[in-house]
Amino acid sequence: MNKLAKIFSAVLDIPEGDITDALSPETASNWDSLNAIILLTEIEKQFNVQFTYDEAMGIKNFGEAVALVRSKGGTV
């Protein structure tokens, strides 16, 4: 999950080593409304995938982002 972790690390400004499946807006103070949109656009661009609004809003933590990208055929 290096590629996805690198995106989260860069956007949220946290070390890759601190990124676990449980990482969420509740545990990462930088995971705010604006950064959530930047995360979505970066993930969509780098994995060449497209999320629906409902899919994107359903992401509650990093682990769910991994699962969603994989469900779209992305190799995280």
Place this chain on the structure above:
Amino acid sequence: MTAKTFAEVSVGQRAEFETSIDEALVDAFVALSGDTNPLHTDEAYAAGTAFGRRLPHGMIGGALFSRFVGVHLPGRYSLYLSQSLLFKKPLPLDTAIIVSGEIVQKIESARAIRMTTTITDKSSGATLIDGEAMVQLLQ
């Protein structure tokens, strides 16, 4: 008030409104912000600067962008997420200015749009302030 939903906005859509800033508005902004810097409040001090007279606060331009997003485009359903500002030239007093914006990106997965936002001097066309806004739509 415009009330565009996310389905109704598209890249390339733009809007604008004309307004001007008078001394009463500057005084109201002083009361609102507490920014009593003499460049904005003291005519004698301002006359001794390169500008020659007191200037409106640049952040009044920020307030005008708020009006643009909240009322004009996209309007009613907007949730303002971010706004960058570049103060290129001072806002003039008692002069017609145009506040405008254009949608440059539509982000389906977040129901958000990215817009360029600009304030220009109506008569000269000079850009006074520009920036970029990120706005989510609640419907």
